[in-house]
Amino acid sequence: MKIIETSRRKFLQGSVSLCVYATSSLANPFITTKTTLKRNVKNIPYLCNMCRNKCAGFARVENSTITKLNPNQYFPKSRNMLCPKGNAGIQAVYDKDRLKYPLIRLGKRGSGNYKRVTWDEANEYIKEKLVKIIDEQKDNRSTIAYCNGEGFNKDEYIKFFGGKIGSANFLDEGSICLNTKLGATQLTIGDIGEMDVAGSDYLIISGANRYESLITPDSVDMLHTKQKLVVLDPRCTMTAIKADEFLPINPGTDLAFCLSMIYIAIKDKLYNVEYVKEKFDDFDKLKEHILLHKYSAKWAESKTHIPAEKIEQVTREFFAASNPLYYLGRRSVWSQNDFQFRRAMVLINALAGSINRKGGIIFGKPIKLNQEEIIEPLYNAAEGRFDLDGIIYGSSNGGSWLNFRDKVISKSAPYPIKAMFIRKHNLMQNMPNIAKTKKMLEMMDLVVVLDTMPSDTAMMADVILPECTYLEREDMVVSFSRLEPSLALRNEVIKPLYESKTMQDILKGLGKKLSVPLFEVSAKYDEDLQDSITELGKVKAFEEGGYDLAELYRNNVSERNKNLITKQFGYKVYSSLKTKGVWHPFIEKQKNLGNNLYEYYPEEKRYYSVDKKYRVKCYIEKLAKNGSDALPTWHDSYDFKVKENSFRMITGRYVTSTQTASTNNVMLRDLEATNHIWINDSVAKKLDIEEGDNIAVSSSIAKVVIKAYPTNKIAPNVVWFAHGFGMHSDELTNAFGNGACDNQIIEDSFEKVYGCATMHHTDVQIRKL
Amino acid sequence: MANYAMAFDYKLCINCHACEVACKEENGIDLGAKNHRLWIQEEGETKGDFWNLEVSEVKFMQMQCQECQDAPCMKACPNDAIYRDANGIVRLYKEKCDLTMACMKACPYDARYIDEKNRVTDKCIFCADTRLARGETTTACQITCPAKLRYFGDLDDENSEINKVLKTRKHFTLKSELGTKPKLFYLE
Numbered sequence: 028m029k030i031i032e033t034s035r036r037k038f039l040q041g042s043v044s045l046c047v048y049a050t051s052s053l054a055n056p057f058i059t060t061k062t063t064l065k066r067n068v069k070n071i072p073y074l075c076n077m078c079r080n081k082c083a084g085f086a087r088v089e090n091s092t093i094t095k096l097n098p099n100q101y102f103p104k105s106r107n108m109l110c111p112k113g114n115a116g117i118q119a120v121y122d123k124d125r126l127k128y129p130l131i132r133l134g135k136r137g138s139g140n141y142k143r144v145t146w147d148e149a150n151e152y153i154k155e156k157l158v159k160i161i162d163e164q165k166d167n168r169s170t171i172a173y174c175n176g177e178g179f180n181k182d183e184y185i186k187f188f189g190g191k192i193g194s195a196n197f198l199d200e201g202s203i204c205l206n207t208k209l210g211a212t213q214l215t216i217g218d219i220g221e222m223d224v225a226g227s228d229y230l231i232i233s234g235a236n237r238y239e240s241l242i243t244p245d246s247v248d249m250l251h252t253k254q255k256l257v258v259l260d261p262r263c264t265m266t267a268i269k270a271d272e273f274l275p276i277n278p279g280t281d282l283a284f285c286l287s288m289i290y291i292a293i294k295d296k297l298y299n300v301e302y303v304k305e306k307f308d309d310f311d312k313l314k315e316h317i318l319l320h321k322y323s324a325k326w327a328e329s330k331t332h333i334p335a336e337k338i339e340q341v342t343r344e345f346f347a348a349s350n351p352l353y354y355l356g357r358r359s360v361w362s363q364n365d366f367q368f369r370r371a372m373v374l375i376n377a378l379a380g381s382i383n384r385k386g387g388i389i390f391g392k393p394i395k396l397n398q399e400e401i402i403e404p405l406y407n408a409a410e411g412r413f414d415l416d417g418i419i420y421g422s423s424n425g426g427s428w429l430n431f432r433d434k435v436i437s438k439s440a441p442y443p444i445k446a447m448f449i450r451k452h453n454l455m456q457n458m459p460n461i462a463k464t465k466k467m468l469e470m471m472d473l474v475v476v477l478d479t480m481p482s483d484t485a486m487m488a489d490v491i492l493p494e495c496t497y498l499e500r501e502d503m504v505v506s507f508s509r510l511e512p513s514l515a516l517r518n519e520v521i522k523p524l525y526e527s528k529t530m531q532d533i534l535k536g537l538g539k540k541l542s543v544p545l546f547e548v549s550a551k552y553d554e555d556l557q558d559s560i561t562e563l564g565k566v567k568a569f570e571e572g573g574y575d576l577a578e579l580y581r582n583n584v585s586e587r588n589k590n591l592i593t594k595q596f597g598y599k600v601y602s603s604l605k606t607k608g609v610w611h612p613f614i615e616k617q618k619n620l621g622n623n624l625y626e627y628y629p630e631e632k633r634y635y636s637v638d639k640k641y642r643v644k645c646y647i648e649k650l651a652k653n654g655s656d657a658l659p660t661w662h663d664s665y666d667f668k669v670k671e672n673s674f675r676m677i678t679g680r681y682v683t684s685t686q687t688a689s690t691n692n693v694m695l696r697d698l699e700a701t702n703h704i705w706i707n708d709s710v711a712k713k714l715d716i717e718e719g720d721n722i723a724v725s726s727s728i729a730k731v732v733i734k735a736y737p738t739n740k741i742a743p744n745v746v747w748f749a750h751g752f753g754m755h756s757d758e759l760t761n762a763f764g765n766g767a768c769d770n771q772i773i774e775d776s777f778e779k780v781y782g783c784a785t786m787h788h789t790d791v792q793i794r795k796l
Numbered sequence: 797m798a799n800y801a802m803a804f805d806y807k808l809c810i811n812c813h814a815c816e817v818a819c820k821e822e823n824g825i826d827l828g829a830k831n832h833r834l835w836i837q838e839e840g841e842t843k844g845d846f847w848n849l850e851v852s853e854v855k856f857m858q859m860q861c862q863e864c865q866d867a868p869c870m871k872a873c874p875n876d877a878i879y880r881d882a883n884g885i886v887r888l889y890k891e892k893c894d895l896t897m898a899c900m901k902a903c904p905y906d907a908r909y910i911d912e913k914n915r916v917t918d919k920c921i922f923c924a925d926t927r928l929a930r931g932e933t934t935t936a937c938q939i940t941c942p943a944k945l946r947y948f949g950d951l952d953d954e955n956s957e958i959n960k961v962l963k964t965r966k967h968f969t970l971k972s973e974l975g976t977k978p979k980l981f982y983l984e
Binding site: 056057058059060061062063064094095096097098106107108109110111113114115117238239241246247250251263265267268269273275332621622623624682683693694695697698707709738739740741742743 | 808810811812813814816817818820821822823824825826827828829831842843844845846847849851854912913926927929930934936938939940941942943944946947957
């Protein structure tokens with residue numbers, strides 16, 4: 028019988044994650060509300076927004092106050108669970124630092140000096156500024172840039188500023204997130220697909236930290252699937268600890284590992300010959316290229332630091348498995364070779380035949396939702412976007428942040444950007460080299476921020492429009508998943524607090540204020556509109572041309588959902604979404620698998636394989652013609668090299684934080700108060716660094732100070748610290764003063780296929796203070 | 797009337813803290829690392845140098861009141877404030893507790909802490925006065941767990957899931973040599 032020593036004292040001292048020494052204790056620990064029997068109770072289905080997953084839950088509301096969030100057993104995607112962040116969502120609603128009222132700036136940008144105004148005053152202020160800007164720019168609507176990070180309502184935000192107001196310059200998180208992965212999949216197999224983790228019996232993960240950066244259903248499925256898990260990472264993460272095999276690797280060299288897998292598979296004919304014959308284009312070119320370059324295991328060992336025999340073994344096991352999957356990742360872009368690395372992973376899956384089948388990259392059958400029609404005006408003077416200039420593909424939707432920012436601040440853009448509307452996007456924290464972002468925002472004549480929290484970015488705004496949190500609003504119905512498709516609805520749990528509003532209500536107010544004045548500017552410059560006015564008269568030209576910016580908001584979201592859902596799917600589906608938050612065809616007969624786990628779609632009804640025409644493209648000529656490689660290729664410049672006394676800085680996340688959005692959450696801060704820099708323990712010893720010591724970390728652009736965590740879980744020439752700390756806004760009273768911000772020191776550089784910011788190329792020096 | 801117990805498929809734990817947050821929110825537990833009814837304890841370390849790291853010793857143990865059938869805390873309390881309720885859960889008469897802390901010292905599992913708000917010692921009671929009192933059949937930590945590693949149920953019900961899992965899988969209790977007969981089981 029095993030005896031385990033337990034001690035609260037030991038617990039307090041033993042875990043770095045608790046950081047008992049790192050920060051002062053909280054002023055008020057009494058913030059939780061015990062659930063009761065005595066109050067009036069409602070359980071309202073909602074969708075979480077603490078991260079990108081959108082797990083489903085039921086909110087317990089007692090006397091109109093949210094007292095508890097519980098998981099929802101009906102949603103195939105989130106598998107009846109809520110993570111720590113999901114549970115802590117209550118504290119996002121009741122955060123005392125929330126943006127409560129519309130604010131207009133009084134002092135200098137960034138000074139935090141604001142005055143409370145009415146919604147009408149805020150909208151009036153925006154109107155005055157915007158009309159002047161659009162007039163000065165002779166109706167070039169693209170002088171307004173607008174951005175929105177990940178999340179619901181982004182489409183409507185684009186419809187408003189892009190479709191209705193007419194700007195081409197939309198930016199989102201894609202170019203600081205996973206556009207290379209999406210692009211590599213799309214270009215290679217013609218679809219972005221979805222990975223069936225639950226169906227795979229052999230899973231390789233390069234760097235994605237699925238047990239600390241939780242993704243539903245992948246993270247949950249990995250725990251419940253009997254599969255072999257191989258993890259490659261330059262840091263021993265929780266995912267690495269839980270893996271069957273952890274292969275420590277040099278940062279940015281995963282492509283070499285992949286090339287070697289392809290080499291071994293082709294040389295020894297381990298690949299799925301029938302599948303390749305049926306689906307591949309230009310396999311001969313791939314074969315010739317890979318064999319010519321001799322990407323052997325021995326060669327890959329010299330690049331990756333993974334022993335050749337291990338590479339051989341994993342490759343053989345992978346191709347011998349029935350349903351192997353090389354997980355394509357879901358996180359930021361690391362290095363210049365990121366696109367080719369993601370593409371190589373897609374090709375490995377394809378070589379194994381793991382496309383459009385169980386346990387592979389599946390196409391599935393997502394539920395298509397009807398779109399609401401609105402009329403979008405045409406603006407002759409509106410110019411096109413410029414941030415994809417010099418980028419081979421790029422996303423025509425979300426663009427390239429770093430290229431955009433460079434062009435704005437160097438004034439090399441074809442026209443000036445004069446105004447920015449920023450929603451749910453923390454620009455002053457989320458991309459490398461924050462000093463440049465600050466410079467960009469300082470150049471604007473108007474900066475408007477829609478957010479729930481006084482973030483570092485909100486503090487750069489001229490006007491702050493307080494949006495309500497996800498638990499205070501109904502959002503439009505969303506379709507989820509390709510394998511087990513479902514619909515899910517975020518219901519309103521409580522009414523918006525303070526004077527905060529839903530995005531739709533904010534845009535409705537803005538739209539009403541801006542429609543006519545902006546129409547008048549167009550009428551001054553746009554000859555087609557002038558003709559239309561002559562022909563139809565002003566009123567009709569306005570109406571028929573779609574210049575009513577608030578057109579989509581004639582009905583509220585609740586009415587729109589009811590109309591849309593009942594019309595397309597019938598009342599039963601609508602009713603299911605209102606009462607259960609979810610609908611899928613098997614919701615009434617979900618099978619209980621025991622211990623609160625369910626089977627949603629019966630195995631034979633899941634869309635593992637669908638009838639779809641597609642090809643696997645080995646060779647992409649456009650890449651070669653534009654300075655990249657038609658086939659994944661290693662270049663000497665990709666070799667991992669760090670100068671003496673320097674360290675490669677890599678970044679990631681804690682399980683308790685979502686980028687920078689949850690950093691002020693009092694419950695999560697209680698679990699993970701600050702971030703630490705991981706330094707190899709032998710190196711730390713040499714440098715006389717002990718846990719908790721203050722360390723200055725310098726790159727070529729800036730310096731931060733952070734506490735040390737010496738550990739054997741990181742390589743000697745690599746350091747790591749988590750993203751999401753080191754806030755500069757002292758309005759975030761829980762977050763301010765805790766830890767360091769990675770993007771302050773990460774040098775800005777982007778890869779050229781999708782214009783994505785690379786995050787793992789900065790070398791830093793460390794010094795004990 | 798039941799005899800509640802819990803079993804942990806402890807190797808599935810990824811130390812995500814969901815259980816801790818769910819417990820605090822459900823039961824109104826104060827913030828602060830020292831205030832908790834449950835916690836995850838990291839056992840063992842990664843050994844060796846980075847390129848040859850041995851990680852198999854690292855374990856994450858679910859810690860909370862072990863619901864001893866022979867509970868040292870109960871015996872130790874000079875005020876007879878601790879009792880076993882009808883569902884077999886060790887509970888506290890709050891009005892009888894005057895914070896002698898004898899129970900805290902007696903507990904070999906360090907399961908109790910001082911609830912500053914109510915000025916009593918507190919510990920996990922399987923959500924007895926919140927969820928179970930409302931007729932729910934799951935605890936806050938169990939239902940939220942992403943790994944679904946917690947089995948909760950009635951040992952006196954032969955068909956309960958916990959009984960089934962204890963019948964089919966090897967398990968152990970903590971500090972069994974002390975003879976406290978915990979009702980929390982760790983599945984191998």
